[in-house]
Amino acid sequence: MTNGAGGGSDQLTGALTQVLAVPLRELYAVLWRLGVVEIVD
Incomplete structure (x- = not known):
């Protein structure tokens, strides 16, 4: 049984x-803006 926290x-x-979800999203956004991560459709 899971607790809904994901x-x-x-x-x-x-x-x-x-606790880690927000900092990881922020890190991903910074890497994306720097061009380290590329989003491909």
Whole structure:
């Protein structure tokens, strides 16, 4: 049974996923703006 946090079945994994989601999105955005990551349709 999952907890809806999107990270896993235990609370620690779910909390860790929520904590890391925003910084990882920000890092991806910076890499995209620098041209390191290319988005292909």
